[in-house]
Amino acid sequence: MTMPQTVFALVDCNNFFVSCERVFDPALEGRPIVVLSNNDGCIISRSNEAKALGIRMGEPVFKIRDLLKQHRVRVFSPNFSLYSDMSERVMKTLEQFSIRPEVYSVDEAFLDLSEIDACVLTTYGRDIQETVHQWTGIPVSVGIAETKTLAKIAVELAKKSPKTHGVLNLTGSPYRALALQRTALKDIWGVGPRLVKRLEHEGIHNAEELCQKEDGWLLKRFSVMLVRTVYELRGISCLGSVTRDPHQKSIIYSRSFGTPVETFEAMREAVSAYTARAAEKMRHQRLSVRTLNVYIATSKFHPWEPPYANAAMMHLPVASDNTSELLFYAQRGLSRIYQAGYRYKKARITLLDLVPTHQIQQGLFDTADRTKSSRLMAALDRMNRDFGAGTVHYASEGFEKAWRMRQESRSRRYTTSWDELIILQCD
DNA sequence: TCTGGGGTCCTAGGACCC
DNA sequence: TCTGGGGTCCTAGGACCC
16 A cells, blocks of 8 residues: 655745844845844854854853944844734734645744645745735745655755745655755754764764665664654654644743842742743743753853752642742742752743633542632733733732843844834935 | 853653552 | 563653654
C-alpha cells in the first residue's frame, strides 16, 4: 500500500518584528533596524541591512553600542502587543489558502497543500506571498515540500537565494539532493548544537550525508527523534500536528529585573506581580492550574558575585484560576526558597498541570465559592483590558516597582491601544 | 552598568510495588 | 543467607525550537 503523497507549505515572515515596525513607519525601509529583547538586553530581530553589518542574533546590546551608533541603526524596544496582533492578521489571511493553517510560532505557519494540483504549487505559493503582503504589509517567504522538515529547508533556501524571490517548491524536484547537500547540519529542524557535534564526530557534515545513513546505525548511536528527522528529510512525512492542541501544558511568566532585587519585600512584590500576569494569561485561555513553580535567581553573568538559584514547587489541593489563591501559594513558595544577602536578577512563575476550567474536579472539603470568585476574576480582567493593563491590581504587587524592566524605545501600539493610533496629517 | 522569554518532548533515574 | 527483576509512576534535567 502506498500512502498518498503529502505536501506542506511553510509560510515564514521575513524578519518579523522588524517588518512589523516598518509597516507603520515606511521611512524605516532600506535602513538598518533591530528589535531588542525584554529589558533591552539582546538583539532578537534584525533587518537585512542590520544583518549585513554583522549584527548577530541574540547579541547583547552593550557589546555593540558603538557599532549601532556608527551606522545609525534604529533600535526598538520590543512591542509584543503590536507583533502578536500583526501575527493574528497574517494567520487569518492564510486561512484563505488552507482550511486550518497550523500556527507553529508567532511568525510561521504550515499549510497542508496535499490537495493542490502539483503543477500549480509554485504559483500557489506566490499567490500566498502576494496576498499576505497586500493584506497585512508583512513580507513572507514560502517553502513547499513533501514533509515539514523539507519545507523548512525550502524556506531557508528561498530566503537565501534571490533567484527564488522568496518562494521555493521542492516537491518532486531534481534539486532536492542538491538542496540537502547545501544544508548544514545546524540548519536542519530538530538538530541542535549538541547533535551537530556528535554527528560531525561521525563524519557527517550536511543533510544529504545524514540521509544516506542506515536506520539501524542511527538508532544505535542516536535517538528515535533523529531517525524521525531523517525520514522527513527523505520525503516521508512522520511529524504530526505542530499546533498546541487541545490546550497548552504550561504557562511561564519570566522577567529579568531592571535593577537587582535585594530585599524580601521587593521580591515578594515582583513574584506577586508575575503571578498575577501568569494568572491573567491562563484565564484568557480558560484554564486552571494545579501546580505552581516559583523560581528566583541571581545573575549568571557576574562570576564575582555569589550565585544562588532555587525553585519551589507548590501543589494546589484543587485546580484554580483565582489570582488571590495563586498569590497565597506563590508567596508561600517564595518564603521557602528566599535567602537574604543576594542580588537577585530574575524571577519566574511557571503554571503546570493546566486543566480546562470547566472540568475541574471539586475537592471533597473544598468550600470556596467558585462561581463568585470566577465572576470577580472576570470583572478584574475586563477592567484591565478596557482601561489598560494594571488599572486594578493586588496590593502585594507593589506600587514602586523599582525592579521593573527597562524599555527605553518602544514604538506605539498602533493596533491595540486607542491612545496610540497612528495619526495622519493631511495638509 | 549593560547578557530575553516562552514553550515542548524525551530520557534517565529514583521510589515503590509485586 | 540468598541480594532478582519487571513494571509503573514521577520528576529533574537535557535538548531543541522560535
